[in-house]
Amino acid sequence: MSEVLATRLCGSELCSPLVLASGILGVTASSLYNVARHGAGAVTTKSFSLEERLGHKSPTIVSFGVGLVNAVGLSNPGWSAAVAEIQAYQQRCTTPIIASVFGRTVAEFAAVAEHAACVKPALIEVNVSCPNVASEFGTPFEADMNALGTITRAVKQAAQDVPVAIKLSPNYGFLERAAKTVADAGADAITAINTVGPGMVIDVNVRQPVLSNRAGGVSGPAILPIAVRAVFEIFRATRLPIIGTGGVSTADDALQMVLAGATAVAIGSAVYHRGLGVFAEVNAGLVTYLAQHGIASLAELRGAAHDA
Numbered sequence: 001m002s003e004v005l006a007t008r009l010c011g012s013e014l015c016s017p018l019v020l021a022s023g024i025l026g027v028t029a030s031s032l033y034n035v036a037r038h039g040a041g042a043v044t045t046k047s048f049s050l051e052e053r054l055g056h057k058s059p060t061i062v063s064f065g066v067g068l069v070n071a072v073g074l075s076n077p078g079w080s081a082a083v084a085e086i087q088a089y090q091q092r093c094t095t096p097i098i099a100s101v102f103g104r105t106v107a108e109f110a111a112v113a114e115h116a117a118c119v120k121p122a123l124i125e126v127n128v129s130c131p132n133v134a135s136e137f138g139t140p141f142e143a144d145m146n147a148l149g150t151i152t153r154a155v156k157q158a159a160q161d162v163p164v165a166i167k168l169s170p171n172y173g174f175l176e177r178a179a180k181t182v183a184d185a186g187a188d189a190i191t192a193i194n195t196v197g198p199g200m201v202i203d204v205n206v207r208q209p210v211l212s213n214r215a216g217g218v219s220g221p222a223i224l225p226i227a228v229r230a231v232f233e234i235f236r237a238t239r240l241p242i243i244g245t246g247g248v249s250t251a252d253d254a255l256q257m258v259l260a261g262a263t264a265v266a267i268g269s270a271v272y273h274r275g276l277g278v279f280a281e282v283n284a285g286l287v288t289y290l291a292q293h294g295i296a297s298l299a300e301l302r303g304a305a306h307d308a
């Protein structure tokens with residue numbers, strides 16, 4: 001990997017700024033290891049909870065041409081199995097791993113974070129923004145500034161010396177307030193954005209929504225401009241490191257995230273339509289861009305779109 005891509009994120013050294021987004025390839029050590037081998041600088045597990053969750057019935061994902069709509073419903077094997085997979089991954093691979101966690105209550109968020117912290121992931125990412133499970137979990141915690149601050153503080157305490165990133169979405173219209181709230185509560189980083197919506201795709205032949213849950217979170221190229229704007233606003237509001245996420249599938253997309261203020265850039269849906277080769281392609285495109293413009297490191301471009 002080219003040194004110009006070396007990225008420092010909350011104390012971890014990444015060989016590339018590219019991160020596998022949460023929920024794309026589960027929690028299994030072997031599949032996360034395979035992503036690292038393909039050029040990701042860090043990998044994020046599927047979000048896991050205290051108890052195992054089966055999630056929603058199929059169909060849970062539908063493609064609509066410029067993205068995906070998913071309502072997987074946070075299916076996961078529970079903290080114990082997930083943490084065992086993280087350990088198995090760490091025995092095989094030094095590429096940093098990010099543990100994504102969620103809960104139904106503040107106490108659950110803290111408890112699952114405490115379990116995750118025991119295996120010292122590079123970061124604990126806190127999913128307070130999944131739009132697919134409102135019927136079971138109520139409105140996502142990110143919509144309530146008090147809850148957001150309380151969860152951030154509780155997870156920070158439970159995580160001890162493991163840094164904590166809070167994952168936000170633009171779905172409630174007060175992203176800057178949410179970013180400031182988590183920054184004030186001690187978050188070390190922000191991941192932005194989760195899926196947008198919810199959205200819906202209707203099968204015109206069946207005349208019914210495709211997803212069993214009817215609606216789901218929108219991801220992929222369709223949401224890139226929303227994600228870039230979100231990163232821009234969060235950078236201006238907090239200056240916390242940001243894992244820019246949403247719609248990235250090319251080097252140009254990743255550069256937009258960095259120029260908006262992202263320290264690292266996550267790739268999710270593009271793995272489904274482009275395969276794992278997308279990591280090497282985007283890394284190569286970034287190296288070419290830096291060489292063509294005589295820039296020594298990607299960090300020099302971070303937030304450059306704010307100058308003027």
Ligand SMILES: Cc1cc2nc3c(=O)[nH]c(=O)nc-3n(C[C@H](O)[C@H](O)[C@H](O)COP(=O)(O)O)c2cc1C
Pocket residue numbers: 021022023024046047061068070072074100127130167193194195218219220221223245246247248266267268269270
């Ligand atoms: C099938 C699928 C499952 C996802 N599961 C999770 C999850 O468990 N936790 C989470 O924080 N985000 C989850 N996400 C959201 C992604 O991590 C990412 O924030 C979002 O898809 C935007 O990035 P993208 O456009 O590159 O996919 C999921 C996305 C998809 C498409």
